[in-house]
Amino acid sequence: MKTKFLNAFSQNAILITFFISLFAFSNCSRDTSISQNIYSCSPEINDWVLKNLTVIQTFSREDFVNYDDSRQRAAFRSLTPEKKLQLWRNKLTEEMEICNTDKERDHIEKLLNMTDIKLYSDTAYAKKFIIKAQSWYVESVQKFGWTRLKVSLMVGTLYLSDESDKTLIEFLGAKNEIAAPDCACHRDFFCSPGMYCNTTYKCTESNHGCGWLMVESCIGECDWIYK
Numbered sequence: 001m002k003t004k005f006l007n008a009f010s011q012n013a014i015l016i017t018f019f020i021s022l023f024a025f026s027n028c029s030r031d032t033s034i035s036q037n038i039y040s041c042s043p044e045i046n047d048w049v050l051k052n053l054t055v056i057q058t059f060s061r062e063d064f065v066n067y068d069d070s071r072q073r074a075a076f077r078s079l080t081p082e083k084k085l086q087l088w089r090n091k092l093t094e095e096m097e098i099c100n101t102d103k104e105r106d107h108i109e110k111l112l113n114m115t116d117i118k119l120y121s122d123t124a125y126a127k128k129f130i131i132k133a134q135s136w137y138v139e140s141v142q143k144f145g146w147t148r149l150k151v152s153l154m155v156g157t158l159y160l161s162d163e164s165d166k167t168l169i170e171f172l173g174a175k176n177e178i179a180a181p182d183c184a185c186h187r188d189f190f191c192s193p194g195m196y197c198n199t200t201y202k203c204t205e206s207n208h209g210c211g212w213l214m215v216e217s218c219i220g221e222c223d224w225i226y227k
Contacts, residue, residue: 039074039075039077039078040070040073040074040077040182040206041181041182041204041206042070042074042181042182045070045071045074045182046074048071048074049071049074049075049077049078052075053078056075056078056079057078057079057080057083059075059087060087060090061087061090061091061094061158064076064087064158065158065159069184070181070182070184072158073182073184073206073209073210073214073218074182074209076208076209076214077206077207077208077209081117081119081120081121082117084119084120084208084214085115085116085117085119085120087158088115088213088214089112089115091158091160092108092111092112092115092154093112094160095108095154095160095161096108096109096112098160098161098162103143103144104144107136107139107140107143107144108154110136111133111136111155114129114132114133114136115129115213116129119213119215120208120215126215126216129212129215130211130212130215130216133155133212137151137155137189148189148193149192149193152189152190155212155213156189156190156210156211156212156213156214181203181204181221182203182204182206182209182218183201183203183204183205183206183210183218183219183220183221184203184210184218184220184221184222185197185210185211185218185219185220185221185222186210186211186216186217186218186219186220187211187216190210190211190222191222191223192222194224194225194226195222195223195224195225196222196223196225197219197220197221197222197223198220198221198222198223199219199220200220201220201221201223203218203220203221205217205218205219206218
């Protein structure tokens with residue numbers, strides 16, 4: 001009787017351990033916080049971040065863009081809210097420096113002044129910011145004729161918006177070529193023209209790293225509207 005009880009207990013313990021492990025793996029990137037040390041569901045990329053955590057904290061925008069999209073997003077998630085904010089404030093300041101007119105500079109400064117540390121620590125605040133940012137985009141098109149691609153580069157990637165090289169257009173629409181990849185988009189706006197954010201694609205969702213100033217979660221992969 002005692003033996004049967006111990007065998008049953010062991011089997012249940014194994015099953016419980018299995019399901020806990022399965023749950024942890026399937027949610028490995030849904031809440032990428034520094035305390036969890038999970039920044040990508042690619043073991044290779046996650047290990048790369050963990051091995052380089054100290055140096056990543058000192059990365060400038062130029063350092064980030066030396067790496068592929070998956071590494072950029074994973075490294076970004078490892079930053080503290082303060083460093084995430086500073087990175088984007090520096091980036092928008094660079095955008096102001098390459099503007100053609102004072103009015104364009106003022107427009108970008110308007111977005112810059114909307115940023116706050118709460119973007120990366122307060123979900124409700126971030127949602128309000130995104131609503132304001134979308135109105136800012138409409139004004140960008142109406143006043144300055146900015147294209148969706150230009151604004152996507154400006155506020156959704158760490159590349160400067162005057163870098164219209166073909167590789168950047170491909171970058172905005174590229175799928176991650178790894179098994180069970182991290183998702184890479186939140187909304188259609190941040191995919192190349194002619195593409196949309198396919199949220200049915202089997203990629204792993206992750207917190208931060210996509211959308212406006214990389215504030216939003218990553219929930220899909222960019223895919224062609226017409227194949």
